[in-house]
Amino acid sequence: RPVTTHRRTITFSNTMMMMMMPLYSSIPLLTCLLNHMLSVEAFAPSSRSVVYNSCHRLHNVHRPRCVSASPPRPMANDDDDDAINTCSTNNPQPTRRQALRQSANTIFSITLATTASPPPSSAVDLPNNPLRPQYAQSTGGQYKQAKRCTAYLVDATIPPSLIPYRAQREAAILKNLGMGRGTSKTPFIEEGVNLNNFMNKAVFGTYNALKDVVGLNDEGEGGQKKGGDNYQSFVFLGANFDGDSPTAAGDAGADAALAVSLMNDICKPRERDGNTAVALAFAPQSSQDDLNAFLSSDGSNDALAMLMKALVQSGANESLAASHIPIMQFARKKKYPLLALAPNPSDLETIRKGGLQSLDGDRRETYVADAQGFIALTQEPKFKLYTDKSLLKDFQPSTTKGGDENAVRAEQGNFFAERILVHEAGATAIAKWATKRPDSLVIAIAPIADVRFMGGLNGRVPRVCQFLNGRSEVDEEAVTTILLNPSAKETLSESKFLRLEIGTAPNNWTYQTKIADYLWFSTMPKVNMLPRMMNEQ
Numbered sequence: 030r031p032v033t034t035h036r037r038t039i040t041f042s043n044t045m046m047m048m049m050m051p052l053y054s055s056i057p058l059l060t061c062l063l064n065h066m067l068s069v070e071a072f073a074p075s076s077r078s079v080v081y082n083s084c085h086r087l088h089n090v091h092r093p094r095c096v097s098a099s100p101p102r103p104m105a106n107d108d109d110d111d112a113i114n115t116c117s118t119n120n121p122q123p124t125r126r127q128a129l130r131q132s133a134n135t136i137f138s139i140t141l142a143t144t145a146s147p148p149p150s151s152a153v154d155l156p157n158n159p160l161r162p163q164y165a166q167s168t169g170g171q172y173k174q175a176k177r178c179t180a181y182l183v184d185a186t187i188p189p190s191l192i193p194y195r196a197q198r199e200a201a202i203l204k205n206l207g208m209g210r211g212t213s214k215t216p217f218i219e220e221g222v223n224l225n226n227f228m229n230k231a232v233f234g235t236y237n238a239l240k241d242v243v244g245l246n247d248e249g250e251g252g253q254k255k256g257g258d259n260y261q262s263f264v265f266l267g268a269n270f271d272g273d274s275p276t277a278a279g280d281a282g283a284d285a286a287l288a289v290s291l292m293n294d295i296c297k298p299r300e301r302d303g304n305t306a307v308a309l310a311f312a313p314q315s316s317q318d319d320l321n322a323f324l325s326s327d328g329s330n331d332a333l334a335m336l337m338k339a340l341v342q343s344g345a346n347e348s349l350a351a352s353h354i355p356i357m358q359f360a361r362k363k364k365y366p367l368l369a370l371a372p373n374p375s376d377l378e379t380i381r382k383g384g385l386q387s388l389d390g391d392r393r394e395t396y397v398a399d400a401q402g403f404i405a406l407t408q409e410p411k412f413k414l415y416t417d418k419s420l421l422k423d424f425q426p427s428t429t430k431g432g433d434e435n436a437v438r439a440e441q442g443n444f445f446a447e448r449i450l451v452h453e454a455g456a457t458a459i460a461k462w463a464t465k466r467p468d469s470l471v472i473a474i475a476p477i478a479d480v481r482f483m484g485g486l487n488g489r490v491p492r493v494c495q496f497l498n499g500r501s502e503v504d505e506e507a508v509t510t511i512l513l514n515p516s517a518k519e520t521l522s523e524s525k526f527l528r529l530e531i532g533t534a535p536n537n538w539t540y541q542t543k544i545a546d547y548l549w550f551s552t553m554p555k556v557n558m559l560p561r562m563m564n565e566q
Contacts, residue, residue, distance in 0.1 A: 203294035270352035310475035312369035344374030370455035396454035399496040411540040415484035456489035
């Protein structure tokens with residue numbers, strides 16, 4: 030019976046070893062078990078038990094057997110370690126102390142081997158262990174990139190921070206822009222219910238829900254919803270169409286494809302109203318008739334070739350015009366007007382050589398509607414900060430005047446005059462079209478340098494709208510700026526991180542300006558591009 034118990038014990042141990050403990054070999058565990066039983070039998074009343082003898086024989090299976098002819102004599106005293114008989118001087122029976130010491134050494138050796146040594150190739154492992162955590166499961170040696178969002182809100186904190194938006198929320202954000210709600214310029218506040226505000230949510234949440242039912246909310250003056258004859262909204266998409274951004278992966282058409290994708294969602298709420306336009310910052314205003322002719326055409330390849338030829342003849346960059354073909358085809362398909370924003374190249378050449386004062390007065394009035402506001406803007410501290418930190422960063426002196434400081438300074442002044450005229454002319458063309466149409470929407474495509482830090486075309490639109498319509502409700506929140514696939518260099522950053530603010534210092538906190546309202550990417554951006562990340566929304 031004890032032998033049967035012993036065999037059952039060993040069988041159960043082997044079964045548990047194979048199921049629960051993938052050890053390197055069954056021999057160390059069996060040795061540990063036998064030594065443990067030896068230590069237990071050492072304290073038994075009779076040292077001649079069958080269990081002791083069986084375990085002893087299994088434990089010494091590799092040792093030479095006892096050669097003594099006389100049987101072992103019983104111990105005189107079980108408590109006396111020296112009274113244990115030996116079968117031979119070369120192979121003595123272990124004492125209790127030796128059995129305990131040997132058992133402890135075996136257990137220590139197995140524990141050390143299983144925790145410190147790497148498993149050999151012959152070790153038993155479960156490849157599909159459901160209890161193993163997700164981060165510890167193998168991918169077969171293949172690198173698996175972490176999933177990151179492609180849309181980020183630039184929060185108006187000091188300094189600004191990035192709030193990622195999941196893919197499920199991107200369409201809702203764009204549709205809100207299409208409905209004319211604009212973008213808030215105040216810091217984002219997470220409206221989660223907690224112990225500090227649950228009563229506030231219960232009371233005012235019910236009040237706001239009732240206001241939504243009757244068509245009122247807290248937006249705009251008098252609690253009325255934004256919209257009407259004196260309100261328009263604007264969305265500026267900043268894109269360089271060069272494919273230099275890491276998220277564009279060298280594809281020069283990635284920006285145009287992303288712009289069309291965003292415009293599809295933005296324009297859905299406006300498809301039935303017919304008051305949506307697409308503005309092109311690269312197209313000279315002298316090519317407006319050619320754009321209108323393309324919209325009324327059948328959109329064939331011949332009509333597109335005629336448009337491209339007319340744009341190049343008017344002074345537009347040929348490669349830049351080719352990059353805008355998907356956008357112009359989208360506008361023709363949706364029957365949206367195309368607006369040309371850029372001044373004529375001949376006028377820009379005149380300013381580049383002699384300054385703004387060298388341009389004919391009638392031509393200046395064509396490009397500048399609010400002359401007083403145009404002049405006063407250049408004296409504001411906020412605009413001066415934008416000029417120093419962003420506008421003049423794109424100035425490249427000519428090689429012929431590199432050694433003459435006065436000539437370089439004069440050339441820089443003419444460059445400044447040229448850029449502010451380009452921005453004012455584009456903002457004036459957009460405002461003139463929008464103010465004639467109640468609750469209209471204009472989507473403008475412009476280079477990143479002309480819309481970053483809210484100081485280019487996008488920053489001038491509210492002022493011009495208020496000049497053209499004294500009751501205009503257009504403010505900064507009615508203008509939304511989205512940069513498409515921006516790179517660190519395009520945000521004027523000296524590192525791999527995107528630059529989110531125009532400059533943080535104690536003396537310019539009042540004029541602090543963020544890079545844009547949103548950053549949108551075609552593919553997942555690298556983690557070393559995104560500074561000051563917040564939680565996903």
